[in-house]
Amino acid sequence: MSVENPFTIEVYNGNYQRKGTVGNPASLTVNPRHNQRPTASIEVPSDHLRLADLAAPDARVIIRYDGAFLLSGKVRLRSGQGPASVGTVTFSVVDDFRLLERMLGWANPTHALDTQGTDVAFDTRTGPAESVLKGYVSANLAAPGRNWWEPVTVAASLGRGSTITGKIRFTPLGDTLLPLIDKAGIGVTVRQQGAGLVVDCYQPRVYGRTLSEASGVVQEWSWSEADPEGTRMIAGGPETGTNRTFRQVIDAGLETKYKDIIEVFTDAGDANGSTDLIAKATTALADLTPKAGLSLKLSETNTFRYDPTGVNGIRVGDIVRVEVGPGVIVEDVLREVALEWTTDNGLVVTPMVGDKQDDPDTTLARQVARLKLAFRNLTAGR
16 A cells, blocks of 8 residues: 655756656655754655756755655765666755855955955854844855855844854854854754745744653653763963963853862963953853753654644754653753655654764764864964
C-alpha cells in the first residue's frame, strides 16, 4: 500500500525561475534547525524528469510540508550510483540561512574596500538583538562596490531580543552574531520569497504541553544535563604587564542555583576600553552556561504533530518540556527536527531538543567552531 507523501519539492534556477516539481522522490530527509544551518537530501531515480534541473550548477529548491514553507536553498552536492536501470542520484541542499555564513562583515561597510580599516578597526553595534543582526546585514549589502548576486531584502526590525553588542572585522556575520542572538532569545530565518531572499527573525515560544510516554507521543528518549563550565569570566585587555586592564562578569544566578563558583579567563587583547572588555567577557561566559539535551522520537497523534507554522503543532525554536521520569522534567529549545520520508516506511519525525552533552559529534563540532572563530578573529584583527 502506497503512503501519501506530505512534502512538495519545487525546483528553481539561480534566477529564481520555477522549473517544476519533484513529485516522486525515492526518499527525502529534511532537517529544519533553530539558529543553525538547515539541510535536506533528495534521492531520485537516475531517469527522473527533473534530474537535469536538479543537477544544474545554479539549482535551487523550495520544500514545503503539508503546504507550509519548510526550507529553501541551493543544491550544493550531487552524487549518483548505477547501473542506470536501478540507478539513483542524491542532491544535498543547504538552506538560504547560509547567507550569514558566506557574508563577511566589513570593518566599515560605509566605505569602499580599499579604505577599510583607515578610520575604525571594527564595526561595533549595540542594541536589541534583532536590530543589531538586521543592521549588520543591511549595511553590508549596501557597502560601496559590493554587488551581491541575489536580491536580498531585510525585514523591518521589531526590536525583539535582549541587548547585545557585536564587534566584527572581516569574519562571517553568523560566527559572531548567531551565539549572541540565540542567547538573546530570538531566531533568524533566510527564505526565498519571489525572486530573492528575505532575512527576518522570530521569537521562540513555550510549547503548551509537557510531552510524556503516557500521552503516547514520546516513543524513545535519551537525555543529558551538564552544569555550567564557568560562572565568572575575567577578560584581559590589550597591553602587557602592569599596563594591562582586567574586567569581570559574574552570573550570580548560576552561582546561587548550583552553589558553585567557577572562574575562567579570556584573552580580549583587541578590546577597546572597559565597556568592550565587559561585552567580551559576557559573550565568553554565555558559551559556558549549563547545557541540557534531549533526543527523542515522537509519534504523531490526533492531538500532536509537527507544524512548521506552529499553528497546529510543535515547531523548531519552541521551548518544550519533556517528562523523562517521575518528577524529572527536561526543558530546552527544539533545536532540530529530522523529517524522513520513504515510499516504504512513510514519514518518521525525530526531534532534537537542546545539545546532548554525551554526543561526541556535537561536542567536537562545538570545539571546532570555537577554534575557528578564535582563529578568524585573530587573523582579521592584524
